[in-house]
Amino acid sequence: MEDKELIRKCQTGDKEAFYELISRYHPFVYKFLVKITEDEGIAEDLTQETFLKIIKNIDKYDLDGKAKFSTYVITVSKNCYIDYIRREKKWMQAIPIDENSNIEDISTNVEDLVLDKMYNQDIIEEIENLTDEQKLVIKMKYIEGLTLKEIGDKLNLETKTVKSRIHNGIVRLRKILWKGDGYEKD
Structure with missing residues (x-):
């Protein structure tokens, strides 16, 4: 069937x-x-x-x-x-x-890739090398699972500022991920 x-x-x-x-x-x-x-x-x-x-x-x-x-x-x-x-x-x-596993479509967008890879100790160490602002909002979003609004409320920031910091941190982490996987992307 x-x-x-x-x-x-x-x-x-x-x-x-x-x-x-x-x-x-x-x-x-x-x-x-x-x-x-x-x-x-x-x-x-x-x-x-x-x-x-x-x-x-x-x-x-x-x-x-x-x-x-x-x-x-x-x-x-x-x-x-x-x-x-x-x-x-x-x-x-x-x-x-x-x-890279054979299971199709596990992670198709960059944020999912960052979330999946974030649990890897190497990436956690790289997160520590981000700016304090990027590091804090990325941890709050992906590790604590807070929404952009919740992060903004806790840090007294506009939601668009939180979103921007997360985006910039993800861009930087994406470059690290690509280089670590042999994909130079600059």
């Missing part, structure tokens, strides 16, 4: 379809999470959390949208992992998501 047909059945509440969907994607999600967590127990917990979220929100998945279901599943699992890191305050020890 094709994914679309299976998902359509799930959206109507077919329990057997849910079982088949989970059976089909469980190894895919579990292997991905083992790779980024390097811990089978945490990976299994996050895999279960991923499927609970998928089941709960299956009716929101757009069958006619551009994103493949596999991309949607990996996005949900990546977000579960990021939530776990934030909950457990283990961001300093986290393993980055490898954007």
